[in-house]
Amino acid sequence: MAVHKDHPSATSTSRLERIALPSGVHRDALPLLAGRALRGVCDGYIAVLLPSYLLALGFDSMAVGLISSTTLIGSALATILVGIVGHRYPQRRLLMLASVLMFATGLGFSGLSTLWPLLVIAFVGTLNPGSGDVSVFLPLEHARLAESASPDIRTALFARYGLIGAFSSAMGALAAGVPAWLVEQASLSSLDAMRVMFVFYGITGLLLWRLYARLPARHPHDAAMTEKAPLGPSRPIVLRLAMLFSVDAFAGGLVVNSLLSLWLMQRFSLSLAATGQFFFLAGLLTMFSQLAAVPLARKIGLLNTMVFTHIPSSLCLIVAAAFAPTLTLCLALLLARSALSQMDVPTRTAYVMAVVTPPERAAAASLTAVPRSLAAALSPALAAALMAYGYASTPLLACGVLKIAYDLAMLRAFRRVEPRH
Template sequence: MSTPAAVAPAGGADDVGRIITARTLRGAADGFVSVLLAQYLTALGLSPVQVGAIVTGTLLGSAALTLTFGLSAHRVPLRRLLLAASVVMVGTGVGFAAASAFWPLLLVAVVGTLNPSAGDVSVFLPTEQAVVAGEVAAARRSRTFARYNLAGTLAGAAGTLASGGPAALAERTGWSELALQRSGFVAYALVGVAVFVVYRGVRSRASATMGSDQGARRRVLHMSRRTVLELAALFSLDSAGSGFVVTSVLVLWLQLRFELQSTTTAVVFAAAGVLGACSQLLAPRLADRIGLVRTMAFTHMPANVLLVLAAASPSGAVAIVALLLRSLCAQMDVPARQAFVMAVVPAEERAAASSVTNVPRSLASAATPILAGWLLSQSTFGWPLVIAGTTKLAYDVVLLVLYRDVPERPGARRGGAS
């Protein structure tokens, strides 16, 4: 039986703390490699199209793993899934450090956990969200998810800032920058080991199999299928746009368009991460006033306008200002979206719902970085940013039209039940 939404089970706070700790560690590693990835692949001699293909491969791999894990969560303990994901993370770091040719790197990208974005689009996400939602009362979920995202985003900003370390260290010492970049992926693997240790401490009931024996026998998403599929289709539109502007693509664009150095881009995206993290603290208060769906849309729209403006910037400085301003509101929808998905599905279907709504996001975003790379190989103008901004604006409008009046609390769900 699932735990009632209004009561957090005993010991749940400890597990939420462990999940946030793991998210912090992963955020630092993801922030580091999201910037390092494009620099490393370029240093290996790969073309923009090949870089885009590998970024696409990381997103495709995340989609496949996320779907597999999410659809297994009703019969496999969540703790076991988290431990398995951390093992894959270790293998990913080792694989990228060891390989240097395009095809081996592409293979590791597809089967691994590497995250080329400043946000979290990894296999860990739906499983962690299911644990957190099971331990926190519905009224506090958006605030808890804001803390969860804040920890990961701030750590990601620190990791992004550290990504300039290999270049700076190579300049000071004369060591090989490529060798130092490889060591960064070894560090990523070591973080995977640390995450594994943290997950071993997860013990509460929410980390056990989500659902009874009868629930394990019935089909996945039995009660909330309609709502989840609608949201999955809608989120895929947003992520198709996001794929054009994952951090690795933005780093490549700034290098090609304005010849920004790696140390500069590291500082820029670290600052963007901090701004994005802090802005998420405002999302729960805003959601309390205007609702989760309106918070998602109304904070997203100005961010997407700024993305289009950044594309037309006459200088690197103007582009950086536009991107930093965008970061002030681009991530405020994240805790609201997570809380909304968790609120409109039954407890035993949360991991599957999170997975099924995140997988189309990964698939849609996986289809576009390679196109962004091709566009940048044809012109250094920010066409990927223009396409991303307009696509994501369309998502905001459709979201408001379809979901502005949908109940956002358990007990009054469309397509689900409490």
């Protein structure tokens, strides 16, 4: 008599699902978490390498800010399209299209060396100059993840999503030292070694295409839900959230990782490898903080977690920019900021998904991301201009002040709004 045994690959897949997914989350979330990890690695090293790469091509700090702003503007417009017409198309198809854009972005940046073609690639591509995810992938993945979990564990799922993104971004920042290793081991020039990293970015886009192609065209739970639609009854609250999120994003754009990397290199002569190590440690702290956000949100609520962890992180940034006389103290304050500043990410996402009806989630994710992307797109160029004219620390100070104002406004506007979905 034959004895049935589980297939080894099936057993390993089930074990991986148990580790990666909170209990009660549908397995369709696994490719999305894996995709976030792959993108996080690329975003982590690109944010550190981008200023050095552009300087090696002969550009100045103004060009670094201009390209950073252009990437964010392009991401914002792509997100607008997702919010307007994305509900008409399968999310899988849109994710696959975004993966193709990522492939083209990597090849474009690795092969081009003049400003205007790079600006075009930055505008239509998926490059991310900061630590957070601002690409067109974000609203698509958020809407799909929200459908994969019940409300009581949705915050845990988004925390897992944020944790994976933070850890992979930290590993990516550490990989910013790979070009130096390639220069020593493969006799490549510094510029060519950095170009190799952009080629790898493009190859990752192909891997993502393959990963998302395996998603079901329609989520199994969709049959029990009404068809996805643009915003309806939740429009007023989403518009208020979007306006406030835009203030937070504008402030964050003043210190995207590519500009913070440039600031550290210019003010303290920090090497590229040491800068990568700093962002690695910052990413690890961000990862653990997002884990801590889940039990904290259960105890004091989503909104309170967003606000009362954000304000101390902004104070750390202000003190680091204005009063830290040494590199050691500055890095310590920036690391303390990293331990607190991202605790609002999973809670903010869960809050948006909870205050809108299920059919509106894709549109709400897009339309709250759009102002964030547009606002964040304006500030890197402004910050780079201030740095170029000798006001290097001003963007950091402005970021801290604006973020505190945002937190207080959020608390005042939504302290009586209870999540219902």
